[in-house]
Amino acid sequence: MPYRRLPNTDQARISSLKRAVEKCDRSDVYDLAISVRTFSEARNFLLKFEGAQTYYKECYENQSRHSRKHQLHVKNARMFISHFIQVLNLAILRSEIKKMNKTHYGLSLENNNVPDLTSELAVLEWGGKIIAGEQKRVRDGGIPISNPAIAKVKVYYDIFQDGYERQKNLQSITGRSLEELASMRKKADEIILDIWNQVEKKFKGIHPHELRLNKCREYGVIYYYRTDEEKSQ
Template sequence: MPYRRMPVSIIDRTKVLEKTSEKATSTPADQWAISTETQTRLTTLYPAFRQEIAERQEQFAKQAEASEVENAQQVVLHRCVSHFFQVFNLAVERGVFSASDRLYYGLNANQSELPKLSTEQDLTTWALNLIMGEQKRTQQTDPEAADPVPMSNPSAAEVQTELMRYNELSSAQSAEKQAFDAENKDVLDMLPEIDELIRDIYDEVEFYYRKETPPNRRKLAREWGVSYVSRPGEEPDDEVVEE
């Protein structure tokens, strides 16, 4: 025999409430399968629930957009930092810079491979390392040596510009995520009350049709939003059985 099932997802909950609301609207009050008290709760809670869901969806879209922009800028920053170290290493090979100059950036003097840039923390750390390291390298004073040649293509200033842009977008994304978390909490906070309402709807509808045959009762209850699930091997009883 099919058994009734409470909705699990947010969407399923709204489907139940929508169906109950539509059925109550199209049915004379003296023929309602739910109590007046339950109908009053439905007319209050359902619109409020939909509003909270809509606000959550709107904020999710804002968060997704902010994440997309942040990720795009992370790619730009990654490329900029990677190119800086690649060009610097090539300049070391050509004798423009000495291998010991790598120490200014937090690298080993003989480290010709790129530093690890796989995480956000790696990327921002090495961006700061090269910005501060380039400043120290170019400000060194040695009366017997030529003035230090600044790095270019990209310069440290270019890396700093991209890093600042990334930090701004990262902060904006964090703010949007916090706003989404707040909206999501508003929805989740309503679930106990929504579930209680749905449970009351189920109970009242099934009680109202208690004298019907089981197939008829389920068919009529479905019109009010009650959901039934057939067990494996059972035939669905979608049609009303005439007594």
């Protein structure tokens, strides 16, 4: 015997509800397999649920589009920050800048390693330190580093920082839209189950068996056949 199973994706839930609502729209009110109250509830909920899914998709696509641009800004900022630190270390090795000045940048006096800039948080942190450190050293009378100048580093860092904040905001918006969508799934399942129960009760006396299943399917009921099971005729 085939068995029914509730939809397990949002699109499948919407499809099931749509079939039921559209079937009711095409039917005379006296021929409905579900109550008018359930029909009205399903139609109203479908509009909200479908709207929530559409909004989530729009948020996610907007976030993804911005992310692709943002990754280029991350790459540029990382490259210029790393390059600046390498030039600073070379200037120190050539005794053009005193080693103690590294403390202005938050850099270790024990080695000339470039900090790990793999993560965006690291780029954000070290970019801020390097810019502030160079500005302080120059204010104290130091000769500015060139190629790259800190002004150029700051241009790419500021672009990255703006993109970073925007990406965080977009992620937050997407997260909230997903939470709203997820919060509606339980209600969707309850309405679908109610529809299915009413429909199967309405058509329980119809024979042959496959005709009854097809009438139920018209209202969005989903049936599955077990492995190697043949449809009864």
